[in-house]
Amino acid sequence: MNKPIRTMAIFCMLLFLGLMANATYLQYIQADELSESQYNRRVIVESFSRERGAILVGRDPVAESRPSDDEYKFQRTYPQPLRYAHVTGWFSYFSQAGVERTQNDVLSGEDDRLFVTRLLDMVSNSSPQGGSVELTLSQAAQVAAYDGLAALGENVQGAVVALEPSTGKVLAMVSSPSFDPNRLASHDLGAVQDVDQELNTREDEPKLNRAISTTLPPGSTFKLVTAAAAIETGNYDADALVPGGPTYQLPQSTVKIGNGGRSCGTDRIPMIQALEQSCNTTFLALAEELGNEKMTEQAEKFGFNATSLEDLAGQAPSKYPEGANEPNTALTGIGQFDVTATPLQMAMVVSAIANDGDLMRPYLVDEVRSPDLDTLDKTEPERIREAMSSSTAFELKKMLVSVVANGTGTPAAIPGVDVGGKTGTAESGSDQRTNYAWFVSLAPADDPQVAVAVMIQNAGVPNDDIAGGRLAGPIAKSVMEAVIDQ
Amino acid sequence: MSQQHGFLGFVHRQRRGAELFLLILALLVGIGAYVAVGLGVEGTVPANIIGYGGWLAVLVVGCHVTVRIVAPYADPVLLPVVAALNGLGLAVIHRLDLAGDSTFAQQQLVWMTIGVLLFVATLVFLRDHRVLQRFTYTSGLTAIVLLVMPMMPFIGVEKNGARIWVNLGPIGLQPGEIAKVLLVIAFAGYLVLHRDALALAGRRLLFVDLPRGRDLGPILAMWLVSLGILVFQRDLGSSLLFFGLFLVMLYVATERPGWLVVGGTLFLAGAFLGYQAFSHVQTRVNIWIDPFDDFFGQGNQIAESLFGMAWGGLLGRGFGQGSPDRIPFAETDFIMGAIGEELGLTGVMAVVLLYGIIVERGLRVALVCRDGFGKLVATGLAVVLAIQVFVVIGGVTKLIPLTGLTTPFLSYGGSSLVANWVIIALLLRISDQARRPVPDLSSASDADADSESTQVVNLR
Numbered sequence: 001m002n003k004p005i006r007t008m009a010i011f012c013m014l015l016f017l018g019l020m021a022n023a024t025y026l027q028y029i030q031a032d033e034l035s036e037s038q039y040n041r042r043v044i045v046e047s048f049s050r051e052r053g054a055i056l057v058g059r060d061p062v063a064e065s066r067p068s069d070d071e072y073k074f075q076r077t078y079p080q081p082l083r084y085a086h087v088t089g090w091f092s093y094f095s096q097a098g099v100e101r102t103q104n105d106v107l108s109g110e111d112d113r114l115f116v117t118r119l120l121d122m123v124s125n126s127s128p129q130g131g132s133v134e135l136t137l138s139q140a141a142q143v144a145a146y147d148g149l150a151a152l153g154e155n156v157q158g159a160v161v162a163l164e165p166s167t168g169k170v171l172a173m174v175s176s177p178s179f180d181p182n183r184l185a186s187h188d189l190g191a192v193q194d195v196d197q198e199l200n201t202r203e204d205e206p207k208l209n210r211a212i213s214t215t216l217p218p219g220s221t222f223k224l225v226t227a228a229a230a231i232e233t234g235n236y237d238a239d240a241l242v243p244g245g246p247t248y249q250l251p252q253s254t255v256k257i258g259n260g261g262r263s264c265g266t267d268r269i270p271m272i273q274a275l276e277q278s279c280n281t282t283f284l285a286l287a288e289e290l291g292n293e294k295m296t297e298q299a300e301k302f303g304f305n306a307t308s309l310e311d312l313a314g315q316a317p318s319k320y321p322e323g324a325n326e327p328n329t330a331l332t333g334i335g336q337f338d339v340t341a342t343p344l345q346m347a348m349v350v351s352a353i354a355n356d357g358d359l360m361r362p363y364l365v366d367e368v369r370s371p372d373l374d375t376l377d378k379t380e381p382e383r384i385r386e387a388m389s390s391s392t393a394f395e396l397k398k399m400l401v402s403v404v405a406n407g408t409g410t411p412a413a414i415p416g417v418d419v420g421g422k423t424g425t426a427e428s429g430s431d432q433r434t435n436y437a438w439f440v441s442l443a444p445a446d447d448p449q450v451a452v453a454v455m456i457q458n459a460g461v462p463n464d465d466i467a468g469g470r471l472a473g474p475i476a477k478s479v480m481e482a483v484i485d486q
Numbered sequence: 487m488s489q490q491h492g493f494l495g496f497v498h499r500q501r502r503g504a505e506l507f508l509l510i511l512a513l514l515v516g517i518g519a520y521v522a523v524g525l526g527v528e529g530t531v532p533a534n535i536i537g538y539g540g541w542l543a544v545l546v547v548g549c550h551v552t553v554r555i556v557a558p559y560a561d562p563v564l565l566p567v568v569a570a571l572n573g574l575g576l577a578v579i580h581r582l583d584l585a586g587d588s589t590f591a592q593q594q595l596v597w598m599t600i601g602v603l604l605f606v607a608t609l610v611f612l613r614d615h616r617v618l619q620r621f622t623y624t625s626g627l628t629a630i631v632l633l634v635m636p637m638m639p640f641i642g643v644e645k646n647g648a649r650i651w652v653n654l655g656p657i658g659l660q661p662g663e664i665a666k667v668l669l670v671i672a673f674a675g676y677l678v679l680h681r682d683a684l685a686l687a688g689r690r691l692l693f694v695d696l697p698r699g700r701d702l703g704p705i706l707a708m709w710l711v712s713l714g715i716l717v718f719q720r721d722l723g724s725s726l727l728f729f730g731l732f733l734v735m736l737y738v739a740t741e742r743p744g745w746l747v748v749g750g751t752l753f754l755a756g757a758f759l760g761y762q763a764f765s766h767v768q769t770r771v772n773i774w775i776d777p778f779d780d781f782f783g784q785g786n787q788i789a790e791s792l793f794g795m796a797w798g799g800l801l802g803r804g805f806g807q808g809s810p811d812r813i814p815f816a817e818t819d820f821i822m823g824a825i826g827e828e829l830g831l832t833g834v835m836a837v838v839l840l841y842g843i844i845v846e847r848g849l850r851v852a853l854v855c856r857d858g859f860g861k862l863v864a865t866g867l868a869v870v871l872a873i874q875v876f877v878v879i880g881g882v883t884k885l886i887p888l889t890g891l892t893t894p895f896l897s898y899g900g901s902s903l904v905a906n907w908v909i910i911a912l913l914l915r916i917s918d919q920a921r922r923p924v925p926d927l928s929s930a931s932d933a934d935a936d937s938e939s940t941q942v943v944n945l946r
Binding site for chain 1: 738739781789792808809830837841853861865875883884
């Protein structure tokens with residue numbers, strides 16, 4: 001009987017090897033995937049009980065863990081909840097978002113860069129601590145942006161993004177309406193679920209980060225892209241004569257488009273005047289002349305049809321309709337038809353103009369620090385590409401300054417500072433009431449420190465560039481002032 | 487075979503010193519784990535560590551002394567491995583007690599004491615395992631009675647969807663665990679008598695030599711009755727266990743691999759029919775395919791166990807640092823989930839290896855055993871442990887669909903623990919018989935005949 005017994009010995013060995021291989025697969029190979037499951041509460045309970053690192057703006061924490069007396073040892077607290085809600089996101093028992101989510105490894109202390117710290121914690125048997133993350137945001141700019149939007153009233157939905165043109169640092173990022181992440185981070189889990197339910201069902205979608213996730217027709221602010229494409233051909237500069245006139249006959253159509261009563265000459269006008277007065281006729285004609293291919297190329301150089309921000313999830317790519325026909329291409333020249341952009345995208349456009357044509361990658365996380373405040377990692381500014389030549393950027397900058405000094409952008413003027421800006425108002429669909437006010441700007445023109453994009457939805461303003469500038473311009477102005485005054 | 491031993495002059499060493507040394511290591515595992523639980527969960531060494539450690543030491547040393555006296559040639563590895571597993575199991579159950587405010591560990595310690603007493607009793611009173619062959623049919627009948635017991639009114643109890651418990655006054659028993667041992671004895675006793683008839687007599691049908699009905703009949707009946715009862719009780723794990731056991735013992739006794747083919751085919755057919763016919767089988771399979779599909783219902787237990795094991799990773803969270811109490815019934819069927827979480831892959835590997843050692847040492851006993859009955863019993867006991875470990879750990883780690891079985895020596899559960907201690911006692915008894923020097927029968931009768939040419943081999 002020994003032969004079958006030996007066979008059984010081998011069979012049993014195979015069974016046990018199977019168990020070991022499966023356990024290895026489960027606990028080593030599949031482990032990360034299982035730990036990320038939405039149902040897995042272990043990871044989250046563990047991080048609730050751990051001193052999570054702070055998220056800092058300047059020296060002030062905008063998210064920190066404070067000792068608490070209940071079953072979890074720490075309570076995540078957001079000292080300025082409404083202002084920073086969309087950037088910090090939240091750290092709740094059920095879900096995480098924003099920087100809390102994208103920088104979770106550092107904040108929870110699991111990051112490889114914190115390996116030594118973790119080892120020391122283990123050896124000294126002290127409870128593990130997370131590293132902190134310092135954001136690029138400027139406290140003053142963020143406050144100015146939030147207060148500016150809030151001042152427009154409760155029903156206003158909008159967003160502000162401010163960038164440092166030379167680096168791509170995000171100096172301000174605000175979305176309105178905002179919400180209180182403290183209510184989501186609460187340890188009263190029943191209440192958290194109620195709040196979450198309430199926030200998710202509200203029609204004005206407070207959790208939505210409109211600065212990066214909402215794409216809308218950019219309207220006249222897109223004329224900057226059209227102008228850049230025109231100047232890049234080498235045929236134009238700020239003073240070159242471009243088609244003007246009171247109306248524009250859309251090709252293959254009976255539709256005529258006017259300028260809303262602004263003075264755009266009778267035939268040909270200098271480009272600088274066309275931008276000052278935001279002449280639709282000029283940029284419709286220019287876009288038609290350039291054609292879809294050149295327009296697409298220029299838009300994509302500015303970052304359209306792609307995403308660029310890596311520090312937050314949920315960025316929607318801004319769209320330029322590649323391959324549109326002639327009349328539609330003409331319409332894209334004034335930011336209509338299927339052109340859509342996020343406020344971040346429009347801030348990148350004006351930021352590239354401010355930075356001599358170089359488009360920088362926008363980033364929110366400036367530094368990652370260990371629990372004892374050693375800098376572990378500092379983000380190096382990264383040039384995405386040259387969006388246009390520096391001479392094109394120079395011409396555009398000159399025209400933008402003129403828009404604020406002499407044209408539709410006067411509400412953004414700051415005494416003693418050369419400010420460049422461009423208004424925009426766009427409509428989507430035929431409903432005239434749902435239009436959007438845009439304002440993009442840079443300052444100071446000779447050495448730009450800040451590029452801003454303001455977008456206001458549901459403002460209830462007439463479809464008029466001047467009105468849009470009146471609404472959004474002052475917010476851009478106060479954000480620029482906040483940065484320059486520092 | 488005995489002549490061969492004598493001729494080669496090979497004598498197994500007793501190795502009782504080695505056993506004692508390994509037992510001390512095993513005690514260190516058990517007591518160390520208990521201390522680690524105290525430090526990890528409450529931050530202090532448990533107050534009763536002297537009493538607890540002392541009691542474990544008394545039990546283990548008691549076993550050792552018994553073996554030293556009544557089974558000096560027994561395998562020296564089995565007892566330490568079992569002691570380590572039992573000690574570890576107690577510590578893990580204690581850890582779950584601290585999380586869930588229960589007192590399973592105390593009860594388990596009582597059961598362990600009873601198990602050790604039965605272990606000692608088995609070794610002391612059963613001096614020769616061949617005696618058991620006399621009880622072939624008694625064992626079979628008792629096993630069937632035990633299996634029927636949970637179905638009887640008043641004493642049978644249904645728990646967690648399976649009717650496998652009996653209540654005898656204050657204590658609950660799982661008679662299936664005890665029936666396991668009795669069935670091995672019954673199968674072995676029957677097969678060792680009828681193996682030649684089963685293997686040689688009969689007619690050939692479709693590449694397989696079918697035995698005569700009168701040879702196969704009784705054992706087939708015994709097996710069908712036990713299996714039928716189990717299916718009726720919805721105890722899938724035990725059904726699988728008894729089926730596999732029967733098949734393996736038949737194969738080993740007849741040395742005909744054809745039985746494995748026939749059995750494997752029957753198993754697949756049975757599994758398919760079971761899946762078609764019973765909703766609880768379908769549920770189990772669906773949970774196996776995607777435990778997260780019904781996370782808040784049926785799939786919760788296995789899903790939490792998987793999360794725990796993944797959370798444990800390579801080295802585990804450490805005692806008290808995980809949350810194995812999230813797994814429902816972690817102290818019984820899912821104790822491997824708790825071990826995987828807090829002791830990591832390292833702990834799981836160590837435990838599986840320990841089981842591997844028990845099984846392979848058991849099969850080694852079967853190999854060196856001199857009588858057919860002993861061989862079959864040892865094989866059956868070793869294989870029953872192997873299948874049980876595979877079915878339960880494979881189920882917990884989602885290798886195969888989950889079927890409820892206890893994890894030998896680790897899980898909380900009195901019947902299982904006691905039955906497994908008896909299994910180890912039987913294996914030790916058989917190995918003592920097998921490794922013991924052959925009584926020198928030749929010297930008395932044959933020495934005169936050819937004393938000149940034969941050199942007497944001194945065995946001791």
